[in-house]
Amino acid sequence: MVTPVTAAGPAGTPRPTSGAHSQTLSRGLQMLELVVSAPEPPTIAEVAAQLGVHRSIAYRILRTLEDHGLLTRDTSGRLIGAPGLAVLARGVQQDLQSAALPELTTLANELQMSAFVAVWGQGECITLVTVEPSHGHAVTQRPGTRHPLDRGAPGLAVQAGMGLEELDELTGGVRPRDEVEQTRQRGFAVSNDEVLDGVSSVAVPLRVDGHLPAAVAVVYATRQLDVAAVGARLTSSAAQIAARLGQRLAQ
16 A cells, blocks of 8 residues: 655645746655655556556656666566665765764663654654664654654654744744643653554754754654653753764753
């Protein structure tokens, strides 16, 4: 089964658009999002159906992405990501990824949960880098995963790390949920079953100069948990990441 794709990605809501834009480029980007987010490699027919285009158009888009090393096909003809995606990903907030990886690795193994950094992205919360524990089973959080900024602990924490004027500007004046202010006051955000049924998250703001508004978070199967203790541990990790970038965590 292929998850429907929108301009915001499979799990998101359509992004607002303004002015003229390239329909072909938009479809190519949607195809990339669909393929890398699919639980299993989709066929070209499935991708064409989700994009709402004829299969011949989908083939032309695919060939262009293949020429640039961004998508390829496996032995059965299904679409999969190509090495060119990794090259592009290395340039995205690279120093933040490098600074976060050691701390995320420690967090994941200590808490036995997937630990990740999520960043603000045009009204969405996008997973930048993630680490799963080396032993046991954990809820998977893939890099590139996205969801609306007002849903889930990472999105709430990202907003809580912004100043009020900045938040108003970046969200187009949309009033944030009351939980954003609660997150500012207690230092961490919690969500249960908001993004996916049976999945919870705890997150704290990670705001350092020169980087997108971000959050450090863990995700886990919903259960009783000392979220305050997890929040305190994440706050310590956020401070360590900021220190690796030569900065203090913004208060």
